[in-house]
Amino acid sequence: MTVDEQKEAVGEAALKYVKPGMKVGLGTGSTAAWFVKAVAREVKAGLKLTLVSTSVQTTQLAESLGLAIKDINDVGMLDLCVDGADEVGEGLALIKGGGGALLREKLIWELAKTCVVIADAAKHVPVLGKFPLPIEVEPFAWKGTVNRVSDVLVEFEIDKLPVMRKKDGQPWITDGGNLIFDVACGRIEDPSGLGAALKSVTGVVDHGLFLDLAEVALIATPDGVRIVEP
Template identity: 45%
Template sequence: MSDATSLKRKAAEAAFAELEEGMNIGIGTGSTAEAFVRVLSEHVAAGFAITGVATSERTEALCRELGVSTKTLDELPILDVTVDGADEVDHDLRLIKGGGGALLREKIVAFSSARMIVIADSSKKVQTLGAFPLPIEVNGFGLTSTFMAIRRLTETLGLEGEIVLRKSGDKPFITDGGHLILDASFGRIPDPEALSAALATIPGIVEHGLFLNLASMAILAGPDGIEMLNA
């Protein structure tokens, strides 16, 4: 097991310790969330009863493979907790998510949950968000117009950097919802709340990867152990 894999598993195990039997759990997407599914499946096999709601088709398939019971969010519209990874997390539990392309469903599921627990290795903790490119999920219709609107708006906020269409091989990456993703490399986002509010004014944007006021706890695994951040 690599060091990175080991840290993800340790964070996943610490998150499992926060759960209670019988909970309805949102299950995130990405490599750290997959580590959580594997830890969860071991306990489910030993008799621990939960029901999950997957945030992506990829996570749904893994849950099915490992025997973790799932339902749709329409079947379980109110969740006890969501456990998910993050691409960046700051000291105020503000997040950048969406590196795996599931940010829309991840945000819907997190919003439907009483709590959101973020699991990550300690390298994901930052002083200021933005070194990881911000994913912006957009409608394919009017893509160029939406791109130009994002460029103009972010420049008024003093944000510069490349904005590129995410690709899967030679073709555009398509989300589970049938949308496209623009990745914005701002470098630093000093005021995530202002950027979030501004992006919400552009009609072609479906959702963005700034997760604000959603996480209640972050579990960060590092070489020196587990660090807990609480809202």
């Protein structure tokens, strides 16, 4: 299977976790988009669901496919969230946020009873860190925040500086109005410790380490979809 075919396969496979009447969070990114398309087909065929979105991008896709997206504040707890990941590591520790939606994704994940991550085989790694770790930062006094983040990284033997993400030469602004800085960590030996230390920095809104949240990962391989549990 090609990479796109792998992504489509896991998007379809995730449908087995969807039951009539569920409240479902729709993830963001190229793999999650295949799940959104699969859900749209089933809803068109009569499946009743309440849907919320993790980003403006996903909302636009869902609505273009005829899906109604509810405000999470009107829905509350969710039964299920299905989303992609940039890296899936040991114990289903994840790096997410390559698409810039990490904060809203994490908010939705933490409201879901069950979180299913879907990814192609290239995203399944023995150690997190090859994919740059996104850190979402409040724009006010961002330079001071990033300096403190750099100090934290040194404590975890990561010598790379955070790099401001840009689009068309301008700072990337998240759906929440924040900046994103990416860190080429190389290897993250202590994801839990690093995540806690980053969150302790005033000005850091959140980071792309998703820990102890995923119940199961569906990993697409050239030979089919493999189920991975923590």
